[in-house]
Amino acid sequence: MIERKDSRVAAGGLWTPTSFDPRQPQVDADLHRLLVDPQVVGAVQTIFGLPPRFLYGMVAVVPAGGGRGLPWHQDNMYSHILGRTLNVFIALRVIAVEQCMLWLAPRTHLRGVPSSDYRAGHHTVHHEPANGFFLPALRQGDVAIFDRNTLHRSLRNEAKTVRYAYAAQFCSPVARRADSGEIPELSLIRALANMLRST
Numbered sequence: 001m002i003e004r005k006d007s008r009v010a011a012g013g014l015w016t017p018t019s020f021d022p023r024q025p026q027v028d029a030d031l032h033r034l035l036v037d038p039q040v041v042g043a044v045q046t047i048f049g050l051p052p053r054f055l056y057g058m059v060a061v062v063p064a065g066g067g068r069g070l071p072w073h074q075d076n077m078y079s080h081i082l083g084r085t086l087n088v089f090i091a092l093r094v095i096a097v098e099q100c101m102l103w104l105a106p107r108t109h110l111r112g113v114p115s116s117d118y119r120a121g122h123h124t125v126h127h128e129p130a131n132g133f134f135l136p137a138l139r140q141g142d143v144a145i146f147d148r149n150t151l152h153r154s155l156r157n158e159a160k161t162v163r164y165a166y167a168a169q170f171c172s173p174v175a176r177r178a179d180s181g182e183i184p185e186l187s188l189i190r191a192l193a194n195m196l197r198s199t
């Protein structure tokens with residue numbers, strides 16, 4: 001159960017990610033199964049028009065009582081991929097608006113990768129978007145799908161309960177790493193997929 005992560009986050013503390021680790025695919029396998037969920041993968045395939053490749057999976061926990069989220073950023077600032085990439089943000093439990101809700105700035109994915117600072121472990125854009133909005137309250141299982149170039153952020157968890165979300169990230173089969181031109185490292189992710197399918 002996702003609540004086992006509560007012990008890792010202190011009230012009022014920071015957004016805490018737990019990424020899928022291909023070397024330990026059994027850890028949190030019940031959560032990382034979302035990377036191979038037919039509805040998640042099917043939705044991404046509908047957008048790409050092609051079967052997607054797995055890129056990244058992460059559980060994102062935000063402590064109750066003022067836990068802090070992330071500043072405006074693109075995911076493509078962290079692992080720069082050329083080609084289409086998507087983030088599927090999934091509510092693992094109900095997420096109330098005041099519970100460190102996700103903000104998005106529509107159409108910012110069309111502007112490429114803007115300049116940013118890397119501070120305290122996170123990229124932050126120099127110029128905040130003017131058109132940001134926050135999502136409505138999410139039920140468990142609700143998703144928001146956005147391009148990894150879309151600016152997004154989250155503020156604080158003002159609620160008394162922890163916030164749980166999952167970020168499942170995919171790229172198109174023709175996307176390549178910007179630095180090397182290689183296919184994003186996927187062999188290990190495929191290992192995950194095979195492993196999870198067989199469990």
Ligand SMILES: O=C(O)CCC(=O)C(=O)O
Pocket residue numbers: 015060069070075087089100101102152153154165167
């Ligand atoms: O979990 C959050 O509040 C932000 C999520 C996010 O930035 C991401 O999925 O890339």
